[in-house]
Amino acid sequence: MRPLSPTLLPMCIGIAAGAALLTSCANYHVRKGDEAYGLMAYAKAERHYTKALDHVQDRGVLVRAAEAARKQNHAEQAAAHYQAADAIAPLSGEEAFHYGQVLMSLGRWEQAEGRFLAVLNERPEDGAALDLLGSCQGYRSFYRDSTQFTISELPLPGIRTAFSAVPYRNGLLITGEQSASLQKANPWNGLSFLDLYYVEKHTLANWSPAEKIKGDVNGPYHEGPAVLSKDGRTLYFTRSNYYTRKLHKDAANVSHLKLFRAQLDEKGEWGEIREFGFNSESYSVGHPALSKDGRTLYFVSDMPGGLGGTDIWKCVDNGTGWNTPENLGPTVNTSGNEMFPTVNGDVLYFSSTAHENMGGLDIFEAHDEGGQWSSPQNLGYPINTTSDDFGFLLDSTGTGGYLSSNRSGPDRVYTLFVNEPVLLVSGTVMGDEDDALLANAEVTLTELPSLSDTTMMTGDDGAFTFKLKRNARYTLKAGHPGRLTQTRPVSTQGLSTSTTLRADMKLPSLVLDKAIAVRNIYYDYDEWNIRPDAAVELDKLAQVFMDNPQMSFELSSHTDSRGGDTYNLVLSDARARSAVDYLIRKGVDPHRLTARGYGESQLVNRCTNGAKCTEEEHQANRRTEFKVTSVKELASEQEEH
DSSP states (O other): OOOOOTTHHHHHHHHHHHHHHHHHHHHHHHHHHHHHTTTTHHHHHHHHHHHHHHHHHHHHHHHHHHHHHTTTOOHHHHHHHHHHHHHHHHOOOOHHHHHHHHHHHOOOOOHHHHHHHHHHHHTTTTTTHHHHHHHHTEEEEGGTTTEEEEEEOOOOOTTTTTEEEEEEEEEEEEEEEEOEEEEEETTSSSSSSOOEEEEEEEEEEOOOEEEEEBBOOOOOSSSEEEEEEETSEEEEEEEESEEEEEEOOTTTTOOOOOEEEEOTTTTTEEEEEEEOOTOOSOOEEEEEEEEEESEEEEEEEOOOOOSSEEEEEEEESSSBBBOOOOOOTTTTTOSSSSEEEEEEEEEEEEEEEESSOOOSSSSEEEEETTEEEEOEEEOOOOOSSSOOOEEEEEEETTTEEEEEOOOTTOOOEEEEEEOOEEEEEEEEETTTTTOOOTTTEEEEEEEEETTTEEEOOOOOOOEEEEOOOOOOOOEEEOOTTBBBOOEEEEOOOOOOOOOEEEEEEEEEEOOOOOOOETTTTOOOOOSSSOOOHEEEEEEHHHHHHOOOOOEEEEEEEESSSOOHHHHHHHHHHHHHHHHHHHHTTOOOGGEEEEEETTTTTTTTSOOOOOOOOHHHHHHHHSOEEEEEEEEEHHHHHHOOO
């Protein structure tokens, strides 16, 4: 091997020395970053990791830098670090899951979908990953009705962040942070620790500067969020686990949250602080919410017995204190994090990182249905975004309220107004023979149970539209000269977003003695009993008969070719009578109905005696038809002539 040239030796020594210096510098920042990360000082950790990454691209450092950024909601920085780490070696497990969550928060649905698929390939049982994969695949549904709410950020002066607003005195009680000196700052993000503040409202655009509430609630570490009793004199609030100025931590260096109660004294100050009986040194309890009567306390905890992450629990006042905490169960809670509950009547609002989710924390609604919770519904955009959305609270009217979100950067409080959904029923009236649009059809919408009517006539396009009320039931009836009138039910029950219901109506021509097939009324072989599927169609036919009280009808039944001719005639007659008896029980006037069996004399296909046919072909012949046999008005006119 040739020796190095003497002229290159100093240069190589210089390069080596420079590389050693860079490595030493990188190692210093990695070490300092790891120290800060271990202390949950994520702002400081991120600064050191960023400086280290200026000199060396190390996968472990990239992942920790991504985590430090993610925990501060710095999504763009976190995504860039995750992407760089993934390029060195593919992310998996929790790293891939968190990367997917960050991508969702940035609205990169397709990229996030791939990350959750990777997690499920590794852990098929991961329910949170499965929920978020479904969210990525169906994210457009979150935007289906963006007009239901109007959202505006509240300008709250004198405070850097604000969330979890609660009506208080002439304004709001909020949880928030202010700017802080380095010595007094929260190492997590460099701001002050959380405190409870009062902001007084003058107008929606004009609020007094935030002031800490008076008394002994606020201390040197975190306080909030909180909830007030109905009379405004009892405060339940979240607080860090500390005594005087000493913060208590467990063996894993985690300081857990605890729940406390305070009372308002005659001076307007909060004192008499008492600790919740189910607090612990080994898990967190916080985020209180109260039922309307104040006898049920909801809270968030990662105590043993949960479903993973943080769950929502409740305690009921038994007269002498709170009973044992009860988990709300798997309908509400998931393996993700459920947090920030609020209660409005029998409706529970909460935020979750799981369920069908737009990204980050989303706000969900669940109803107490006799002791069971309904499936949580995502409130969609604009209540939810790809950022963290939480602290949802409706006022007593249900038409306005507040929510919290970091959609514009830091946590802020937003006011919301509920816009009434626009509910419509639209359709066209057509003839059944050629689907021709019918002008001058009379369409009537009848509200139930008041029976108030609204009627309109169709134009040349055969179209009609009616405005509907929320949680209401209606009947819609369409009629046209020389045709059968038809009615169908319409309901807006359960609809909370703007919706146009479709109700096209087909009106058969009125031709005496012309057979009209009734679809899907079939009979089992050698039987005449009404099958459940036939009952559904006979219910519709009963409505047609009752909608046309001036007409009389023949209901006919037909068999297939199997069996003797006489037997089939008797069987078809029994089937026709069975159908007529059913219609009479449904309220049709028996004097307007005639039953007749035709046996196998009017087959609709080639399946005559001895022909080889499938069961489906034979069943097509076991059918029911009806025809109009007389019309009172028409009969009168014929008598006059």
